[in-house]
Amino acid sequence: VLVCAGKGQRTLLQIRGxxxxxxxxxxxxxxxxxxxxxxxxxxxxxxxEGFKVGDRVIVRRPSTTEWIHxxxxxxxxxxxxxxxxxQWTAGSKDLPFLRVITAIEGNQVTVDAPLVNALQAEYGGxxxxxxxxxxxxxxxxxxxxxxxxxxxxxxxEDHGWNPVGxxxxxxxxxxxxxxxxxxxxCVSVSRWASRSTIQDCSCLDPVSQIxxxxxxxxxxxxxxxxxxxxxxxxxxxxxxxxxxxxxxxAFVDCSATRAHADTGPHHRWSTGxxxxxxxxxxxxxxxxx
Numbered sequence: 456v457l458v459c460a461g462k463g464q465r466t467l468l469q470i471r472g473x474x475x476x477x478x479x480x481x482x483x484x485x486x487x488x489x490x491x492x493x494x495x496x497x498x499x500x501x502x503x504e505g506f507k508v509g510d511r512v513i514v515r516r517p518s519t520t521e522w523i524h525x526x527x528x529x530x531x532x533x534x535x536x537x538x539x540x541x542q543w544t545a546g547s548k549d550l551p552f553l554r555v556i557t558a559i560e561g562n563q564v565t566v567d568a569p570l571v572n573a574l575q576a577e578y579g580g581x582x583x584x585x586x587x588x589x590x591x592x593x594x595x596x597x598x599x600x601x602x603x604x605x606x607x608x609x610x611x612e613d614h615g616w617n618p619v620g621x622x623x624x625x626x627x628x629x630x631x632x633x634x635x636x637x638x639x640x641c642v643s644v645s646r647w648a649s650r651s652t653i654q655d656c657s658c659l660d661p662v663s664q665i666x667x668x669x670x671x672x673x674x675x676x677x678x679x680x681x682x683x684x685x686x687x688x689x690x691x692x693x694x695x696x697x698x699x700x701x702x703x704x705a706f707v708d709c710s711a712t713r714a715h716a717d718t719g720p721h722h723r724w725s726t727g728x729x730x731x732x733x734x735x736x737x738x739x740x741x742x743x744x
Contacts, residue, residue: 702727
């Protein structure tokens with residue numbers, strides 16, 4: 456049992472490398488297919504020269520002015536008195552899919568996991584390039600722990616916020632971890648965490664105000680992550696995606712009780728999320744704009 460003592464919103468344990476993926480100069484290629492559907496693993500580029508099986512690549516899906524206008528997100532209705540609505544702009548919702556090349560035939564490239572947003576030539580198509588990620592860590596696990604945050608009052612905001620956080624890592628795991636009284640999440644998975652497994656974990660009785668930005672029991676912003684057999688009690692957005700999430704990600708055999716808000720991809724353009732046998736008592740699962 457680890458007690459997160461004293462004041463300060465913080466994460467108790469972190470699996471965290473440094474930095475983010477960096478494009479390898481001179482490797483950028485254009486996807487030339489008119490349409491690459493959701494679920495595709497193969498596509499054609501203008502040249503596959505210099506690429507080989509095993510290369511770590513990013514397939515980047517751009518967010519162009521034309522696409523944003525087509526889906527109406529450059530003219531989001533603004534209610535009277537609202538000052539926090541931000542119209543989307545080109546480049547703000549690009550999706551970088553982290554993949555590994557598994558086959559090359561001519562200029563056709565096949566990757567290890569499907570793309571979960573279509574690539575459409577009329578909306579900018581897609582890009583392929585190699586990347587380097589020197590500061591990323593892998594094969595790190597946290598297991599068999601209970602974290603309990605001290606707090607001063609039932610809606611205290613000045614205490615431990617997460618028992619576990621993941622970022623700039625791959626092939627890592629958290630299992631058999633129980634979170635009690637933290638304000639935000641049991642396991643918070645940030646943008647550059649991929650291929651992680653969070654299983655048999657519990658997020659119980661969080662302490663915070665019941666309002667936005669709190670009680671995201673199992674929160675994902677990365678890709679290729681699995682949350683398995685996890686439970687939450689008294690949370691808000693319990694099995695939730697953050698903004699601009701490339702996916703895929705999966706929540707399987709999970710349950711929440713006394714939920715104060717809905718579960719679902721919560722923010723702007725989160726793609727490829729699977730909810731498989733997930734129940735939310737007291738609220739709903741919503742996939743919506």
